[in-house]
Amino acid sequence: MNEPKTKIDFKMLDYERIGPDFVAFKLEDGTTVKVKVDLDRVGIATNHKNPDGTPHYAINTSVKLTIIPSDRTFSVEKNLKDKQSPPPPGQMFS
Numbered sequence: 001m002n003e004p005k006t007k008i009d010f011k012m013l014d015y016e017r018i019g020p021d022f023v024a025f026k027l028e029d030g031t032t033v034k035v036k037v038d039l040d041r042v043g044i045a046t047n048h049k050n051p052d053g054t055p056h057y058a059i060n061t062s063v064k065l066t067i068i069p070s071d072r073t074f075s076v077e078k079n080l081k082d083k084q085s086p087p088p089p090g091q092m093f094s
Contacts, residue, residue, distance in 0.1 A: 010043030010058050022066075030070025038062050 022036040038061065045056035 008048045008056065008058075009046045011046050013042045013044055015039055015042055032068040032070075034066040034068070036064040036066070038064070 022034045025033045025035070027033060040060040040062050041058075042060075043058045045058070048056050050056050
């Protein structure tokens with residue numbers, strides 16, 4: 001007896017940005033928040049369709065926030081050699 005396929009195969013798709021790199025917001029206290037959304041990986045299923053017959057996609061995204069205080073200042077610690085490097089991000093793709 002044939003068992004149904006348990007995996008969906010994808011073909012990776014290239015992509016290009018067609019709009020601005022980020023959206024910016026000005027907060028009440030004068031702070032600017034920039035939000036950038038990127039696609040990390042996009043694929044279209046080669047052996048599966050959605051129930052309505054449309055293509056099935058797998059899309060991995062990432063969001064980058066940039067916060068610019070109204071006085072445009074920031075601080076760092078002087079002795080960075082004693083600090084351990086931060087752990088890698090929790091979500092990484094290869």
